[in-house]
Amino acid sequence: MRADTASSTSALRLGAACLGVGAALAAAAALWWLAPAFAGAPAAALQRGLIAGAVSLLLLGALAGVLWRAQRFAAHTLRQTAKELRRGQWETAVAGLREPRRAVPSAFGDLAEQVEGVISESERRWRARVEMSTDWYWEIDQRFKLSNLSADAPIAKPAGRALGDLLGRRHDELAFLQPPAMGWASFHDLLERQEKFRDVEIAISGLGARERGWIALSGRPRFRSDGLFGGYEGVARDITSNKEAFRRLQASEQRYAVMAGLSADWYWITDDQHRFPQPSADMLRRFGNLVLRNVGKTRWEAYPDALAVEQWALHRDELDMRQPFRALEFPVQRDDGRTIWLSLAGAPRFDDSGEFVGYHGVGRDITLRKVTEQMLQRHNRELQLAVTARTRELELANRDLDAFARQLAHELRTPIGHVQGLAELLRQRLGARLDAGEGELLDLQSRAAQEMLATLEALLELARSSSAAIERQAVDLSALALEVIAQLPVLERAAPVDWQIEPALVVWASPQQLRIVLQNLLGNAAKFTRRVPRPRIAFSGQRDAEGQLLLRIEDNGAGFEPELVGRLFQPFQRLHRNDDFHGNGIGLTIVQRIVQRHGGTISASGAPGVGAVFEFTLGQREAVRPDTAADKTRETAASPRAQPA
Structure with a gap:
């Protein structure tokens, strides 16, 4: 700019020099004209010379006036241009240089072109930077009042504040600005010292579209010419997003610190050589000097006796294989002599370039769990010993009861046999001398003795069903049912039974005890269908919801009242009169105990005159049927389906 002004001034001086040369030539011409007059020329020549001199003087005066006015005009133009440039109004300055009345010196036009080119390029770059930047410009005067502020500053336009209400006021005079951390007084002291400052954070109420925000001010002193x-x-920028993110991070860190302090777990880290670094405050709080002594050591160096050599290896x-690990449990002795149990889990760490830098993970104090496990193991051992002792006692008691029952049965069987034998002996000796009433009494005595023997045998069978060992094996129930049917006693019937035995019913159970079950259930079905004109008994099986084989025995006999089903499996409970269907009421109780000892269940349903249904399972799932059992099943399935009973 100074070079352009100098060139314009040189041009003016060059024009003045040209005018001076012209005036000198005019003066020389005038002297040439006056020379004859001074040499004695006539009066006409003298007059002509005087006229030429006057004209020359007039030309010289005009030339001096033009030079003086041009110099003053140029100085005024340059001063006005400099003033406009100092005010930042470079467009006005350039427009002034281009005015027609000022364009007479050609240097002003060139100067305007050069000024416009330089300043417009700088302006373009400055505006591009301002528009693309999140910062905005501000100025304060020597009294620290706002004198200039970008119109798009978020504290003004987006917040709905007039720019005129902000200018001319100090920062502490704006109610929506809150003092920085240093306070307004310290901030103004900094300004008084004319020091640069950077990123002074100030909270603002109503920053842009937010209810609350933060800005960071940076500034430097400026000096006049x-x-x-x-x-x-200086400049300012909106740091609300960064501030909120920092506060969220700070709150998260606080929550993590609280959680870590109250949690039973803790965070640990090792270097690429698996050595412990300097402990954190949390580790010091938890373990004290124990972790300080382990700095620079590996885990197996710090606790060599905690695990066996093979386990550490x-x-x-x-x-070494950079694998994550879990539940590494080992005991550690604290400085106070107390032994605690630790459980560690970890994973490898890698830096941004993928280089291994060590392990990190979490640890947990499992001392309480270990103590509880040891107590449970001790209690389990004690309970096992108690159960073993109690089982031995029960076995001895059952053996004694079984021996007592056998002895009692033997002792009772003999007198009952004597009663029955005496009745027969009296019948034989008296013979024809017995009348009808006396013979009937002897028959009643004989039947009573027989029933007592049957009841005694049933009681012995009930005792054996509760104590006999269960030896499971693959049992073909279809074949076993056909054997039981063939051995049922012959009864007076209205019609033969239609037996429907499903083949290939193989279970995993005790064959001796299942024979007793089928004898009772199939025998009852045959007994309660003897008065039915077309008796039918079906034995089938199907899978239940748990995949077990559900066995089903169904008949169309006398049935029973549904509300009496609860009495079926109680000993000596009968749902029919003995005159109609003879029995001792113990068979179904024996069946229930055998099924329950196999781990299964049994249920019954029925209706009078319609029939009864018994369903039962045998606990464990049946084993895979051997080939021999399958072959036998196919053979029995080929036998006649209807057999007389």
């Missing part, structure tokens, strides 16, 4: 302090200039192999 005379060197006097003129105020501050396996753990080191996992670490």
Whole structure:
């Protein structure tokens, strides 16, 4: 700019020099004209010379006036241009140089072109930077009042505040600005010292579209052309997003610190050589000097006796292969002599370039769990010993009861046999001398003795069903049912039974005890269908919801009242009169105990005159049927389906 002004001034001086040369030539011409007059020329020549001199003087005066006016005009133009440029109004300055009345010196036009080219390019770059930046410009005067502020600053336009209400006021005079951390007084002291400052954070109510926000101010002192302090200039930016993110991170860190302090778990880290670094405050709080002594050591160096050598070797192999690990449990003795149990889990760490930098993970104090496990193991051993002792006592008691029952049965069987035998002996000796009433009494005595023997045998069978050992094996129930049917006693019937036995019913159970079950259930079905004109008894099986084989025996006999089903499996409970269907009421109780000892269940349903249904399972799932059992099933399935009973 100074070079352009100098060139314009040189041009003016060159024009003045040209005018001076012209005036000198005019003066020389005038002297030439006056020379004859001074040499004695006539009066006409003298007059002509005087006229030429006057004209020359007039030309010289005009030339001096033009030079003086041009110099003053150029100085005024340059001063006005400099003033406009100092105010930042470079467009006005360029327009002034291009005015027609000022364009007479051609240098002003060139100067305007050069000024416009330089300043417009700088302006373009400055505006591009401002538009693309999140910062905005501000100025304060020497009294620290806002003198200039970008119109798009978020504290003004987006917040709905007029720019005129902000200018001319200090920061502490704006109610929506809250003092920085240093306070307004310290901030103004900094300004008084004319020091630069950077990123002074100020909270703002109503920043842009937010209810609350933060800005960061950066500024430097500015000085006038005379060197006097003129105020501050600087930039500001909206840091609300960063501030909120920092506060969220800070809150998260606080929550993590609280959680870590109250949690039973803790975070640990090792270097690429699996050595412990300097402990954190949390580790010091938890373990004290124990972790300080382990700095620079590996886990197996710090606690060599916590695990066997082989276990530490396996753990080191996992670490060498960069594998994560879980539930590494070992005991540690604290400085106070107390032994605690630790459980560690970890995973390898890698840096941004993929290089292994160590392991990190979490640890947990499992001392309480270990103590509980040891107590449970001790209690389990004690309970096992108690159960073993109690089982031995029960076995001895059952053996004694079984021996007592056998002895009692033997002792009772003999007198009952004597009663029955005496009745027969009296019948034989008296013979024809017995009348009808006496013979009937002897028959009643004989039947009573027989029933007592049957009841006694049933009681012995009930005792054996509760104590006999269960030896499971594959049992073909279809074939076993056909054997039981063939051995049923012959009864007076209205019609033969239609037996429907499903083939290939193979279970995993005790064959001796299942024979007793089928004898009772199939025998009852045959007994309660003897008065039915077309008796039918079906034995089938199907899978239940748990995959077990559900066995089913169904008949169309006398049936029973549904509300009496609860009495079926109680000993000596009968649902029919003895005159109609003879029995001792113990058979179904024996069946229930055998089924329950196999781990299964039994249920019954029925209706009078319709029939009864018994369903039962045998606990464990049946084994895979051997080939021999399958062959036998196919053979029995080929036998006649209807057999007389």
